Amino acid sequence: MAATTTYERVYVWQAPVRMYHWINATCVLMLVATGLVIGNPPAFISAREASASYWFGWVRFLHFTAAFLMTFAFMVRVYWMFKGNEYARWTAFVPNSLAAFRRQLREARMVLWVDILQIQKKPIDYVGHNGLAALSYFVIFLATIFQIFTGLALYEPMSGWWLPHLFGWVTPLFGGDAIVRLWHHAFVWVFVLFTIIHVYLSIFHDMTESRGEISSIVTGVRFVERK
Amino acid sequence: MGKRLTIWEQAQLLGHSRREFLQFCAWLAAAAGIEASQVGQIVHALETKPRIPVIWFHFQECTCCSESFIRSSHPIVSDIILDKISLDYTQTLQAASGAACEKSWKDVVKNQAGKYLMLVEGSIPTEADGVYCCINGRTALDTVKEAAAGAKAIVAWGSCASNGCIQAARPNPTGATPVHKIITDKPIIKVPGCPPIGEVMAATIVHLLTFDTIPQLDRVGRPMAFYSRRVHDTCYRRPSYDAGLFVESWDDDNARRGYCLYKMGCRGPVTYNACSVTKWNNGVSYPIQSGHGCIGCSEENFWDNGPFYNHLTNFPGFGIEATADKIGVAAAVVATAGLVGHAVLTSVRKREIINEKLEK
Ligand code: HEM
Numbered sequence: 001m002a003a004t005t006t007y008e009r010v011y012v013w014q015a016p017v018r019m020y021h022w023i024n025a026t027c028v029l030m031l032v033a034t035g036l037v038i039g040n041p042p043a044f045i046s047a048r049e050a051s052a053s054y055w056f057g058w059v060r061f062l063h064f065t066a067a068f069l070m071t072f073a074f075m076v077r078v079y080w081m082f083k084g085n086e087y088a089r090w091t092a093f094v095p096n097s098l099a100a101f102r103r104q105l106r107e108a109r110m111v112l113w114v115d116i117l118q119i120q121k122k123p124i125d126y127v128g129h130n131g132l133a134a135l136s137y138f139v140i141f142l143a144t145i146f147q148i149f150t151g152l153a154l155y156e157p158m159s160g161w162w163l164p165h166l167f168g169w170v171t172p173l174f175g176g177d178a179i180v181r182l183w184h185h186a187f188v189w190v191f192v193l194f195t196i197i198h199v200y201l202s203i204f205h206d207m208t209e210s211r212g213e214i215s216s217i218v219t220g221v222r223f224v225e226r227k
Numbered sequence: 228m229g230k231r232l233t234i235w236e237q238a239q240l241l242g243h244s245r246r247e248f249l250q251f252c253a254w255l256a257a258a259a260g261i262e263a264s265q266v267g268q269i270v271h272a273l274e275t276k277p278r279i280p281v282i283w284f285h286f287q288e289c290t291c292c293s294e295s296f297i298r299s300s301h302p303i304v305s306d307i308i309l310d311k312i313s314l315d316y317t318q319t320l321q322a323a324s325g326a327a328c329e330k331s332w333k334d335v336v337k338n339q340a341g342k343y344l345m346l347v348e349g350s351i352p353t354e355a356d357g358v359y360c361c362i363n364g365r366t367a368l369d370t371v372k373e374a375a376a377g378a379k380a381i382v383a384w385g386s387c388a389s390n391g392c393i394q395a396a397r398p399n400p401t402g403a404t405p406v407h408k409i410i411t412d413k414p415i416i417k418v419p420g421c422p423p424i425g426e427v428m429a430a431t432i433v434h435l436l437t438f439d440t441i442p443q444l445d446r447v448g449r450p451m452a453f454y455s456r457r458v459h460d461t462c463y464r465r466p467s468y469d470a471g472l473f474v475e476s477w478d479d480d481n482a483r484r485g486y487c488l489y490k491m492g493c494r495g496p497v498t499y500n501a502c503s504v505t506k507w508n509n510g511v512s513y514p515i516q517s518g519h520g521c522i523g524c525s526e527e528n529f530w531d532n533g534p535f536y537n538h539l540t541n542f543p544g545f546g547i548e549a550t551a552d553k554i555g556v557a558a559a560v561v562a563t564a565g566l567v568g569h570a571v572l573t574s575v576r577k578r579e580i581i582n583e584k585l586e587k
């Protein structure tokens with residue numbers, strides 16, 4: 001039978017990373033929920049006067065509040081990509097050398113073999129993100145940028161603030177607000193898919209590896225097998 | 228023709244009184260969103276500046292722009308601007324025909340180079356060397372290039388000249404092309420809409436005639452005075468929108484109560500035009516007031532952004548009836564099924580690992 005495994009505590013996720021994770025998670029939930037309501041508001045047959053209610057206005061207000069929170073949190077996170085530790089840096093997501101690219105590719109193949117297809121049983125050894133996970137975070141960062149750009153472009157005509165007006169050029173690229181809205185709406189599903197898979201995999205890794213995958217995003221600490 | 232007359236001189240010739248002329252100037256100022264204190268400037272300009280020569284071309288179009296224009300509310304607009312003396316050339320309305328008609332625009336191009344305004348109604352076909360639209364044996368493509376060479380500025384009337392409009396709908400068999408994609412070295416003012424509002428057209432042309440400057444344009448070249456706000460921003464049904472009170476079908480009680488048409492596909496939130504401010508037919512009404520949503524007629528590609536009665540357009544590349552949500556839900560279902568499968572696989576293949584770790 002297996003010998004006792006000794007684990008070592010490693011501080012992986014720094015405070016800004018953890019805070020970004022939870023602020024972003026909250027914002028994404030809010031944005032997906034309010035966004036889908038904006039795109040397809042529930043039906044009421046009512047005889048009310050419009051002056052008696054403002055609920056749709058509030059849903060939009062929540063969407064915009066969460067949107068700006070997400071935008072600013074993302075900006076801080078981008079700053080941290082240049083200031084943070086090796087697991088927070090941009091190099092943890094985008095390979096910055098051929099060797100790093102090769103390593104990421106090898107890791108991704110290992111993940112496919114060991115975790116996804118489960119043909120091979122040997123556990124994989126990594127501390128921060130594994131190669132495939134890093135790629136998925138890179139994709140979701142890009143999707144976040146996409147939503148921020150298209151969202152601010154849609155926000156521009158209803159705002160007197162300079163910030164949204166920096167994004168007005170996005171609209172003609174798509175050929176009008178209607179198409180920007182279509183894509184902004186469609187990208188909801190990128191976040192939904194990501195969230196489903198991401199939550200599942202966190203549980204999966206925690207159960208199969210016992211490295212404290214889930215608690216690490218609260219405490220920042222992960223357990224790694226001592227060699 | 229000898230000396231070119233001013234607009235005031237022409238108005239006198241046509242029997243308009245000074246009072247009518249001043250009313251006209253005030254109307255212009257209001258329509259163009261100019262401050263009352265600047266009305267004097269307009270009066271002065273119309274009294275003293277010889278009128279700028281104007282030639283108006285008709286290519287692939289239905290003439291709805293001209294129709295809209297001659298219905299703009301002030302009588303002097305039709306008299307002054309549209310009368311055959313003021314407009315040097317416009318096939319549909321001028322008195323001359325045949326060779327005399329052709330001569331009128333060629334004379335302007337030859338004798339007034341760098342001074343005249345060129346107005347274009349309709350798109351220009353480019354497929355098969357442009358044979359799909361020929362006037363007097365010449366293609367629109369040739370004509371537009373020749374006439375634009377000496378133009379001071381070009382006005383693209385309506386969605387045809389601005390964006391291509393319905394004749395440019397997929398698959399665009401004639402290669403219908405808006406004027407700015409053919410003429411790239413002249414200032415072009417786009418006045419889109421199908422048709423544009425008559426008052427907006429009149430005010431745009433009068434701005435050019437009086438101030439002799441290009442009006443302030445937005446990012447895609449439309450005059451800010453009329454196209455900087457969305458139909459939705461000043462729609463009188465907007466309180467129902469904010470209150471979440473929507474028409475659910477064309478004949479429900481909500482429709483009778485005049486609730487917001489958002490869920491019936493209203494494009495007001497994505498359409499820049501002055502309909503809800505200026506309205507149509509001398510301010511009588513506009514589509515939403517008549518119970519139908521906006522179809523976004525002043526926006527690029529509105530003709531392909533269907534269906535008009537759904538809030539979101541269909542997703543491109545997936546054939547008919549593929550909304551973003553249908554595709555998204557399908558993807559989420561597939562992903563969830565995959566994960567369930569993976570969970571089962573894991574509980575079999577990794578059982579020892581999981582158990583071992585739990586027991587130790
Ligand atoms: C995870 C990120 C986001 C998601 C999932 C999301 C989702 C959505 C959805 C589904 C809609 C409805 C579109 C429609 O059907 O018409 C919408 C509308 C909108 N979103 Fe977002 N959004 C996100 C981020 C943002 C951001 C960062 C902004 C920036 C300000 C933003 C601004 C807007 C605006 C202005 C609208 C139009 C609302 C209206 O005019 O009523 N969104 N969003």
Ligand code: SF4
Pocket residue numbers: 458459460462463464465466468486487488489493494495496515520521
């Ligand atoms: S009817 Fe159309 S333009 Fe008017 S408030 Fe509703 S969505 Fe906006």
Ligand code: SF4
Pocket residue numbers: 420421458498499500502513514515520521522523524525
């Ligand atoms: S309401 Fe919309 S579709 Fe109707 S004329 Fe105005 S811009 Fe065009």
